[in-house]
Amino acid sequence: MAGRTGAQQLVDALMALGTEVVFGLPGVHNLPLWEALGQTGIRVIGVRHEQAAGYAADGYARRTGKLGVALVTTGPGAANTLGAVGEAMASAAPVLVVATEIPSTLHRPGVVRGVLHETSDQQAMFAPVTKAGFTVHRADQIGTTVHRAARLALQPQTGPVYLGIPTDYLREVTPPREPPAPPAERVLDLPDLARAAELLSTARRPLIWAGGGALRAEAGEAIGKLAERLAAPVLTTFGARGLLPLEHPCLAPNPVHTPEVGQLWDEADVVLAIGTDFDGLMTQNWLMPAPPKLIAVNVDAGDAAKNYRPDITLVGDARRVVESLHPQQRPGLAELTARLAGIGRRVRRRIRDEEPQAADFLSTLEEVLPPDAMLVTDMCVAGYWVGGFHRVRAPRRLAYPMGWGTLGYGFPASIGAGAAAEAVQGGRVVCVTGDGGFLYAVGELATLAEEQLPVTVVVVDDGGYGMLRYDQDSEGVPRRGVDWDSPDFVGLARSFGVHADRVSGFGRAFRRLLSESVESDEPNMLVVRAKLKPPLNTSPRWYRKQRD
Structure with missing residues (x-):
């Protein structure tokens, strides 16, 4: 392929990743991107504030599960996205923020010279609110770095990634590089799987707590089948709403913040926590008592243990792990369904009264x-x-x-x-x-x-x-x-x-x-x-x- 400008290489990478929509605001430093996007089928939605670009990319990502892309300009334009990027990080929305930086020819390491929109370290501003950040140092790195950043954003646990590009690289013509090969799928190794199945099989009052990681892993069907097998109620966090169909016999009414539903947690002798970190908002700042026994399913063992200490941690994709769990079938599904229906009626009555x-x-x-x-x-x-x-x-x-x-x-x-x-x-x-x-x-x-x-x-x-x-x-x-x-x-x-x-x-x-x-x-x-x-x-x- 003949030489391509840096802007064209960035757009080529977005197209190869299947990007359909980007959100952004033009600035003096990123105009070549808008020119390059105009030659593609990617829909460009121009917003009126950079923070809106970040939020819109987040909304797109949450609805589709795909990468949301925000294109912003240098300095204050990039900084305006930080509130939105922080929300994406906390909610695990896969967002790629592409921001221009001052021309490489005017940059001096460790010195702020007063170039238009210059900051001492633009990438560092994003460090607390992103999974990672990249700044390209040559024009021919743009395409490959877009692929690396996008894959990291979409890799569980998903989240936002920053990509900074000096503005002069967008017009520089270089031969394009081949995109990096996709990483090999991780082998599922669960030495404690049998112990977890045994603990669930012998539980008297098992409960499933499903978080946003379960929803993003598309584990709803597997969790629904497991819940029926265990006759276990399923509590969903804010991030997992909609995981199970409304008519599922084990779906508990929302939210756990009502005493009627909270009693299900208090009674449980074994909790299976799937794709969750038990944050303060769901646990009433950890005033919910730690369960007698806790099995955690999470892509990150540290994340699984930071608030309640698990007895068993199963590290891996939520859907694959749950599908690998085969506890003994327990009786009591009809009784559980009737009880959950009664709880739902009491919660609705509480709302109507209050x-x-x-x-x-x-x-x-x-x-x-x-x-x-x-x-x-x-x-x-x-x-x-x-x-x-x-x-x-x-x-x-x-x-x-x-x-x-x-x-x-x-x-x-x-x-x-x-x-x-x-x-x-x-x-x-x-x-x-x-x-x-x-x-x-x-x-x-x-x-x-x-x-x-x-x-x-x-x-x-x-x-x-x-x-x-x-x-x-x-x-x-x-x-x-x-x-x-x-x-x-x-x-x-x-x-x-x-x-x-x-x-x-x-x-x-x-x-x-x-x-x-x-x-x-x-x-x-x-x-x-x-x-x-x-x-x-x-x-x-x-x-x-x-x-x-």
């Missing part, structure tokens, strides 16, 4: 959303209700920013998820965001209108930061910084060319308007004026309390 508006909201979502719809939420009270209590129908139908907890995630991530609709042959994306989080990325209404993405944005307007307002009220301190006069969100959306409606509360009018919105072929927005009480899965309402 917060009727939330009950209406959740029931409307369940009844109105199409079967192939995806929900993307923000850090807001309505989003917490969805993350905790919405009955997710299938894997990758919920994106919830409770890895790092980044306010402003929901709307731009829904743009990425909406752009993935064709790739997954999926339906509409519904974004649930608060007024505060929506304002973080309100400029992306322009992107939504320009790209005509299948997204419905539900903005729950409570006139401020509702969760923080609740915190201040609970502590009995004056409200400060949490209340405001909301803008005209409907008029704002319409000014961008996005259809919008408004409604008060989550009653019949909300149900009718949401139904009309999700049936539309165009992007739209529904503004709901309402105040919700936070659910039990938010830390101020955790029922487990620290003992003095």
